[in-house]
Amino acid sequence: MLKVGVIGTGMIGQDHIRRLTTVLNGVAVTAVTDVDTAVAADVGGRIGATVHATGEELVGDPAVDAVLVCSWGPTHEQYVLAAIAAGKPVFCEKPLATTQEACLRILDAEAAHGSRLVQVGYMRRFDFAYRALKMAVDSGEIGLPLMMHCAHRNASVPPFYRGDMAITDTAVHEIDMVRWMFGAEVSAVRVLVPRHNRNGGELEDPLLLIMEMADGVIVDVEVSVNIRYGYDIRGEIVGENGTASLGGPAPVAVRRDGRVGVPVPADWRERFLQAYDVELQEWVHAISLGGQPLGPSAWDGYAAAAVSDAGVEALRTGNRVLISLVDQPKLYAEAAG
């Protein structure tokens, strides 16, 4: 039974605590903390977990084998560094940190430690459909991949959603996904801005993000965040001899009112619920067996930050923006494929 301490008991933290305590196998939540101490006390009380005053204190608790960071983004760096310093595995919700510099400090700390402790919460790698897509590509049945067409659509976004977030919060999932899918880094990005969707007011929406991979694959991503009809994640990989496309959950087809209708998920919770479960279950099992985490690494977190920063610059300037990463520490060579 892996004993996990959770830093941050807000919405995401509480959802992960629900998952760890009522869905997953082989794990217990033994400690919690939050900047809002009342919430932390309430959540901790309900599940019988120790409530700590600070994340650092939680990390030091001997009843904590591994740490789950669900706090506000700007605090991620400090808690991840604390866990590394304590030699404890740490699962950090995305982003790994809010600047490339902070990500690099984490890389340095983990490299100094000498083995992987960090996993970043990019959950698409654990989705059944993306995994089937990757298996189809890796099988060679469509030949070498050349292009990928993606769409990332949300029915709506909250009022505080700003233009940059289409890159940093939304398309960042595709940024991580294509790096994993193709085992290559992104070398350049462009962002094109069509006529705006009036559902989004002044927001620059939709966008067309174009990524050039180091091996020559070109990826286009439609980002539409006010498209009303549902949450729709699509992807088609174009190979030399054919293509492979994401299916998705289509449990039922209804013939009614002149139409065969297949439901679209309402939001990311519905679409990726299972991926979140698999993500943390596999992490729990890997850590419990004494191994390193197998999911997205600190290097992946850093690369996502670098591409994301370039994407924001491309959106603001209209330019093609090149990306150059630092040399990859040996520790991550295998993970990056």
Add this chain to the structure above:
Amino acid sequence: MLKVGVIGTGMIGQDHIRRLTTVLNGVAVTAVTDVDTAVAADVGGRIGATVHATGEELVGDPAVDAVLVCSWGPTHEQYVLAAIAAGKPVFCEKPLATTQEACLRILDAEAAHGSRLVQVGYMRRFDFAYRALKMAVDSGEIGLPLMMHCAHRNASVPPFYRGDMAITDTAVHEIDMVRWMFGAEVSAVRVLVPRHNRNGGELEDPLLLIMEMADGVIVDVEVSVNIRYGYDIRGEIVGENGTASLGGPAPVAVRRDGRVGVPVPADWRERFLQAYDVELQEWVHAISLGGQPLGPSAWDGYAAAAVSDAGVEALRTGNRVLISLVDQPKLYAEAAG
């Protein structure tokens, strides 16, 4: 240019005249007649065709190479016999005749003539999707066929629609189709009656018609004639190693309101428009080249009547009803496969 005389200028007759004069190649309508002489005069006048007082007179017109019978069902026999007597090709809308006895008289007359003159208007054999389905089966890619599941759905039927018509007017298309698809006769039928659809009031609707083919294939046909959502014709053939299903016209998919929606045709006109065009175009070309018609024969018309009669008896009695056909005249041996 094949010169066609049309007997019956009601709704179906006018639609075929439109087809012959403005859609098809190599054909002209030179003569018309109808029990309603005013309508015949009006239609004939508009297209410059001779208007005859009777069908027999039209058949005898030297400016008529071939005859199209679109009159009221009970009159089909006499006009088909008149055409055979004149040695002229005749396309008769379904049914060939309203009794098996009448069909047999036509078989005798045609056999006496010595070659095929008659084609009956079962148009599914000319539909692109049914043809693709038959090609898939005949290719052997699913192995020997064992079963077929069909559905024949109408959004609604008019008030004069009675229970027997579900067999004689609706399922009769499946009756002809399976005989053609499997190259075998129907040897027994059953009709099961589920809970009624309240959209149809007292009507026994839907029905489940079960046909046993002479070679052991079993076919089930759902007949639903008040199902509101559209006109939907479906079929899946179960073979030893796989199945083949009818696709259909799905020109567009719309993602809207939480659903991916593909339109269903509104009625048989929309679904089979093209099949009617192909049916008559192929008939025109075959006759113009001096050959025999290649579509459903008088034998097919007789067999459909026999199965249809058995279906009505099965519906009324609840029994499994056996079908025995007369010996097939040599003339039709090839057509029946």
Add this chain to the structure above:
Amino acid sequence: MLKVGVIGTGMIGQDHIRRLTTVLNGVAVTAVTDVDTAVAADVGGRIGATVHATGEELVGDPAVDAVLVCSWGPTHEQYVLAAIAAGKPVFCEKPLATTQEACLRILDAEAAHGSRLVQVGYMRRFDFAYRALKMAVDSGEIGLPLMMHCAHRNASVPPFYRGDMAITDTAVHEIDMVRWMFGAEVSAVRVLVPRHNRNGGELEDPLLLIMEMADGVIVDVEVSVNIRYGYDIRGEIVGENGTASLGGPAPVAVRRDGRVGVPVPADWRERFLQAYDVELQEWVHAISLGGQPLGPSAWDGYAAAAVSDAGVEALRTGNRVLISLVDQPKLYAEAAG
């Protein structure tokens, strides 16, 4: 943490033990037993569970809160009765018992106990697609259901598979499913036998099972157990205004070699893996919360046996066979809907 004792550590028992110990939340396997004592010792040793000499001894173990019966069918009755006698919840793999009489003895025992202790392992009720289908029907969006078309297809079956098993082992899943889907009992069955699939040698395969529900819904089920192409479970419910069909897992579509191809599951493990997880997880949660099980009841097990027996008679005689059940004990009134 619910403490479960497992009776029967053969293939199914070991798979459920894997599930309970490495997949599910809130449960531990504390005791095992098997007719093959060596296997029981080996399995028990690996997971640190007490190994009992008999099922009755296991039931009596104070470290066993609830019992999972995975032994040979003919022994189900005795272990279920033992658990009821001990007042312990018992999950029994299908069938509940091998005769209707044995099922009735279990109903009597449970009624005497006064509340539900028994759940039977019909897992389709826990499948995401069947649940979505039931939600669509229950929402009223297709109107009152009138018919259902099903297909249950296996790529192949082992040499010991006999004709009756197409009903008792294969179609029995549809028998339970339609009772749950429509909240009604099956009142009559017929079985039609088409031309045989030569892949199955002498086996009567495929079959068309027709069930009449007490409320007038008619269900047809194609059972094909040697169809080579994969494991395919399909269902379409025909309502007054439309239809609802099972979707399924289609994670990826590959365009290759002249075709858009979507994979079909290889077998029931792949298709229903998740349903088995959900089935037991929900059982664990319900029992842990001190409640009665919510899944298929002993009554459901009895009714499945009665319909299954009638199906076998229908297959052997070619007749329509009526089904009459005993009066339903009050205890189950709610569960049967």
Add this chain to the structure above:
Amino acid sequence: MLKVGVIGTGMIGQDHIRRLTTVLNGVAVTAVTDVDTAVAADVGGRIGATVHATGEELVGDPAVDAVLVCSWGPTHEQYVLAAIAAGKPVFCEKPLATTQEACLRILDAEAAHGSRLVQVGYMRRFDFAYRALKMAVDSGEIGLPLMMHCAHRNASVPPFYRGDMAITDTAVHEIDMVRWMFGAEVSAVRVLVPRHNRNGGELEDPLLLIMEMADGVIVDVEVSVNIRYGYDIRGEIVGENGTASLGGPAPVAVRRDGRVGVPVPADWRERFLQAYDVELQEWVHAISLGGQPLGPSAWDGYAAAAVSDAGVEALRTGNRVLISLVDQPKLYAEAAG
């Protein structure tokens, strides 16, 4: 009966002659000519048409009501101008002419004539699926269109196929289609070149063509001309509230070998056979009724040339290339939407 003279009796010319003489209604081919006089004599002899020494002579033949230009591209201008000079309707296969300057000379001549005589052979506007797509967009059901994603895939191309042809011969169909679909001109183009498909040797293939429409819609077009699996034309229009996608011909679905497979057309003939028929039938009917042609105009031919030229420049330079058209003559204002 419209009397048509055909200039150019090569492959396309012969196919159109087959269409006009054996498929379409209300039209006869009365005259032919070709640079290869033997071929012209042979083709003309078979259908009983006058064989002319030159296109100009054919245009002047009083037995020619309308002209169909199917000759080599560089000769299109002279024959179209000859027909305009004679005041006869002329259907010109794409391209209208091989330079923008030549197109402008045709615009001037037609404007001088004062009404439309010219139709250019962009046949996608006549395809049932594109028409259904346009109806979906025009209905407003997805809101204002913002983006369109297209793919134009060929299984293979002949050895003489060069890089520019991916724009001028292949993507030119999408260029015309989007102008018609959105009723707006293309204002800028980019071409991105991913890793090459080794099936095409040195050919720059695939390409990603990006078009910016004057109203802000952005269109991306994948052009893959060696993708082996078939001929696949896809399009999805992204609106404010949803999307609409091209369906296509999918007459049959085969379940076999672990997969549900739907066939993809082998080539453009199979995919667009019907569109070619509709294109010419509608032209015949419009001209026969004494009206102007309703299909793609000389302006459309000019605009396609301008965008196509810009596309070639974009491919060669890697730049975003702006397009500026001459002022649109009043004659075409309506046609351009």
